[in-house]
Amino acid sequence: MRCKLADFPPVPLTLEGSSVLHQFFRFDWKGWRATPQTEREQITNDAEQTLRRLERATPEGAIQTALFSELGHKGDLILVHFRDSLEALNQVELDLARTPLYDFLSPVHSYVSVVELGLYESTRKTYEAAAAKGLEQHSPEWNAEVAATLKRQTDAMAPRLFPAVPDTKYICFYPMDRKRDEQKNWYMVPFADRQRMMHDHGMIGRRYADVVRQIISGSIGYDDWEWGVDLFADDPVVFKKLIYEMRFDEVSAIYALFGQFFIGVRLPMEKLGGWLRGSLE
Numbered sequence: 001m002r003c004k005l006a007d008f009p010p011v012p013l014t015l016e017g018s019s020v021l022h023q024f025f026r027f028d029w030k031g032w033r034a035t036p037q038t039e040r041e042q043i044t045n046d047a048e049q050t051l052r053r054l055e056r057a058t059p060e061g062a063i064q065t066a067l068f069s070e071l072g073h074k075g076d077l078i079l080v081h082f083r084d085s086l087e088a089l090n091q092v093e094l095d096l097a098r099t100p101l102y103d104f105l106s107p108v109h110s111y112v113s114v115v116e117l118g119l120y121e122s123t124r125k126t127y128e129a130a131a132a133k134g135l136e137q138h139s140p141e142w143n144a145e146v147a148a149t150l151k152r153q154t155d156a157m158a159p160r161l162f163p164a165v166p167d168t169k170y171i172c173f174y175p176m177d178r179k180r181d182e183q184k185n186w187y188m189v190p191f192a193d194r195q196r197m198m199h200d201h202g203m204i205g206r207r208y209a210d211v212v213r214q215i216i217s218g219s220i221g222y223d224d225w226e227w228g229v230d231l232f233a234d235d236p237v238v239f240k241k242l243i244y245e246m247r248f249d250e251v252s253a254i255y256a257l258f259g260q261f262f263i264g265v266r267l268p269m270e271k272l273g274g275w276l277r278g279s280l281e
Contacts, residue, residue, distance in 0.1 A: 008127040009137065010191055013146065015154055017115035017161025018082040020217045020228070021089040022173060023096075024109035024262065027076040032104055032276065044273045047101035051269040054081070054092060062164035065092070068171050068264030069275060075108045078173075078264045080165055080230070082115075109262075111175060113217035113228045115161055120195040122149060166213040166232035169266045172239040175225030175259035186255045197251040204249055208242045211235065225259055236263065 032040065054065040068078040079096075083089045089112070096102055130137075130145040154161065178186035186194070205214055212233040220226050231239050246252045267275055274281055 008124075008131070008191065010187075012191070012194070013119040013123040013126065013150060014218065015117040015119065015150065015157055015161055016218065017117075017158075018084065018163065019086050019089050020111075020113045020115060021079075021081045021083075021092065022109075022111040022228070022262075023079040023081075023093075023107065024070065024075040025077045025079075025105040026108050028104040028106065040276070043100045043104075044276055047099050048269055048272050050095060050099050051272065054095065055269055063167060064165065066165040066171075067267045067269060067272070069267045069280060070262065070264045072263070074260065074262060077105070077267075078171065078262060080171065080173075082163065082165055084162075086112075109260075111173070111219070111228050112222045113219035114222065115163065116216055116218035116227070117153075117157055117160060118198065118216075119149075119153060120191075120198050122153060124191070124195060163215060166215075168213065168232040169234045170232070170236045170239070171264045171266070172231040172233075172236070172243075172261060173228065173263075174261045175219065175223070175228050177226045177257040177259075179255045179257055184254055189255075197249075197255075201246065201249050201251045204246050205242070208238060212238045212242055239263070 035043070051065065051067060055063060057064060064083060065079065065081045068080070070076055070078050081089055081092050083092065126146060126149040130142050133141075133145070135142040135145060180187050189197075208214075212231050215230040215232070217228045217230070218226070219228055231242065233239065265280065267280070271280070
């Protein structure tokens, strides 16, 4: 006898990959202008060397750290770091804090998360297969079935779980939650309905896959929101088009809450000196 999906645990399986840190800084332009030219040059050279070291583990390696010039009043610089652990991210913070340039930087915001892939469809298939075998929920045999699914999916999805920072010109980052109030509570919606809505939601993103790279990171228990969303593209208008279209999607229109949006222009490490002289070139 086939068990009903409603009888299964409500929590979808997830895969976790790279640890992620976003740092947002305001720059002390007044203090910088008051610093002697020779000292500014030394500080710039030191900062560029540190940033290039953080950017890639090896000269041919994947981009692990990217720098952006931020638009708007929320800050001046954005640093995005992908690493294999929280300890590695913390070491990045310490490395940056030890540079002379850090004396001119004031942290105004940060975000800690871990790259996450939700597995609504795989979860359903896994639970149904375990039930068909007569396995009791959360028994050692059930857990082994789940672990085997996660292992297979992790191996197959490794490039998405441990991505490089996309080498695009623009970034858009924002945190988000799913509603859980008296009227609308995502976490009380039946699994099958959530699976359907997330499938439809994902189809919108796929239509933009050739012009925007989207990386979702989970932050439940890590930071103030439940997920962080990074969008990378060479045309910033696609951020508006993608997010606008998603607002009409059922899961976003009814169950989504959004935090602040942050947007930046890619600043190659070797061009930091130009930025400090007031130019993106």
